Amino acid sequence: MSSDDELAERLRDGDEKALRTAYDRHGAAVLYLAQRLLGNRADAEDVTQLTFVAAWTGRDTFDPGRGTMLGWLLGIARRKAVDRLRSAARDDRLTETVRAQTAPADETESPERIVDRLVVADELGRLPDEQRRTLELAFYDDLTHPQIAAVTGLPLGTVKSHIRRGMANLRRRWEVDGAAFGSRSVGPSRAL
Amino acid sequence: MQHLDPDRLVLLALSEDQQHSDESEHLAGCAGCRYDLESLREVSEIGAQTQDLRDLPPPPEHLWRAIEAEIAPAAASPGGSAAVTDLAAHRGRAHRRRSRWLAPVLAAAAAAVLAVAGTVVFDRLAGRTGGEQVLARATLAPLETVPAAAGGDVRVLADGQMRVDVRGLPLTTGFHEVWLIDPDDLTKMVAIGNLSGQPDVVLPVPVGTDLNRYRLVDVSDEPHDGDATHSGRSLLRGTLTS
Numbered sequence: 001m002s003s004d005d006e007l008a009e010r011l012r013d014g015d016e017k018a019l020r021t022a023y024d025r026h027g028a029a030v031l032y033l034a035q036r037l038l039g040n041r042a043d044a045e046d047v048t049q050l051t052f053v054a055a056w057t058g059r060d061t062f063d064p065g066r067g068t069m070l071g072w073l074l075g076i077a078r079r080k081a082v083d084r085l086r087s088a089a090r091d092d093r094l095t096e097t098v099r100a101q102t103a104p105a106d107e108t109e110s111p112e113r114i115v116d117r118l119v120v121a122d123e124l125g126r127l128p129d130e131q132r133r134t135l136e137l138a139f140y141d142d143l144t145h146p147q148i149a150a151v152t153g154l155p156l157g158t159v160k161s162h163i164r165r166g167m168a169n170l171r172r173r174w175e176v177d178g179a180a181f182g183s184r185s186v187g188p189s190r191a192l
Numbered sequence: 193m194q195h196l197d198p199d200r201l202v203l204l205a206l207s208e209d210q211q212h213s214d215e216s217e218h219l220a221g222c223a224g225c226r227y228d229l230e231s232l233r234e235v236s237e238i239g240a241q242t243q244d245l246r247d248l249p250p251p252p253e254h255l256w257r258a259i260e261a262e263i264a265p266a267a268a269s270p271g272g273s274a275a276v277t278d279l280a281a282h283r284g285r286a287h288r289r290r291s292r293w294l295a296p297v298l299a300a301a302a303a304a305v306l307a308v309a310g311t312v313v314f315d316r317l318a319g320r321t322g323g324e325q326v327l328a329r330a331t332l333a334p335l336e337t338v339p340a341a342a343g344g345d346v347r348v349l350a351d352g353q354m355r356v357d358v359r360g361l362p363l364t365t366g367f368h369e370v371w372l373i374d375p376d377d378l379t380k381m382v383a384i385g386n387l388s389g390q391p392d393v394v395l396p397v398p399v400g401t402d403l404n405r406y407r408l409v410d411v412s413d414e415p416h417d418g419d420a421t422h423s424g425r426s427l428l429r430g431t432l433t434s
Contacts, residue, residue, distance in 0.1 A: 014331035014430075016264060023259065027251030048251065049258050056263045057433055113238075120235065121242035139240040144208050164202050171235045178238075 071177030131166035205232035325350035330430035372406035
């Protein structure tokens with residue numbers, strides 16, 4: 001699996017296969033975000049198409065030093081989806097309907113939150129196996145450290161360090177790529 | 193009290209343990225620990241909501257084909273029946289692809305490209321030194337019936353000259369012509385000049401040509417038939433980007 005740096009390099013060189021790789025790797029997340037924001041499959045596919053075409057056209061603007069390829073693509077997709085909602089509002093004078101769509105009652109489903117979930121899910125998938133497994137047990141099964149140790153057969157100290165490192169990795173990624181992070185006040189931070 | 197231990201912060205963030213009173217006291221007075229705890233809490237909250245995102249279905253293949261068709265209009269024609277590129281057919285497909293709502297989005301995208309181009313021009317006027325200033329570039333790829341080794345590069349320079357490097361073009365009894373085509377309406381194009389058998393030529397782009405619109409670079413095989421329009425036999429294509 002080539003890194004974002006390598007993929008960016010190939011993209012910049014005009015290698016269409018690199019865009020295909022990006023599509024295979026991140027197309028599902030882009031489509032998911034678009035579908036959640038727009039509420040229907042046809043518009044979501046249109047926005048996904050626009051996103052990857054824009055990524056191709058603007059491939060020189062991707063800087064692996066500032067974020068990951070997924071974060072960059074989700075940022076483009078979010079803007080395209082918002083443009084789509086706005087122009088729909090202008091065209092159809094359905095402002096009220098659109099407002100209802102863009103400001104979901106459930107705070108956890110804001111566009112920023114969906115982006116956050118997608119980047120954290122992606123990072124979780126990249127963690128070393130044991131870090132990932134222990135975090136899955138903590139997040140999804142709500143198990144405590146001792147319970148995780150019992151389930152996995154790992155010593156408690158090992159579980160602790162996997163979870164601490166795993167959380168630190170997720171946090172770092174979320175701070176780099178997460179949509180909501182930019183709006184948070186930046187405070188002092190200690191490395192975990 | 194000392195700063196909270198990293199393992200402690202994780203336990204508190206996961207709500208696995210309650211804060212002790214001395215910890216609460218420290219957190220109240222220490223912005224660093226408070227910030228770390230808040231961040232970790234948020235990460236664990238987000239993490240708990242990722243279960244249904246871990247195995248998203250792969251994105252559909254037809255969507256990729258649509259993307260591919262847009263980024264390389266020349267490579268899009270399925271079947272690859274002949275070297276002849278049917279410009280009218282391309283146009284029809286291009287129009288069908290665009291839906292009503294797309295127009296403002298495309299306009300916005302064009303504005304963004306213009307803004308980039310504007311920056312480049314401004315930089316040049318501001319007296320930035322350096323080698324040749326490239327306003328836009330394109331990589332030329334062979335159409336399906338052209339040998340895969342054929343290709344080229346195009347650079348539009350700040351002085352309005354277009355530098356065209358080509359390689360591996362099939363021999364012709366006619367000549368090779370360079371065009372700038374509007375990918376959204378493939379019947380609209382500007383003839384830039386011919387390659388006169390040279391692998392590397394510099395051709396002037398007519399002043400006032402909108403490179404955001406006429407961004408598809410096309411090299412065609414033209415017979416000596418006295419017909420100044422495009423022969424329909426495209427050999428190489430590529431899209432200009434700034």
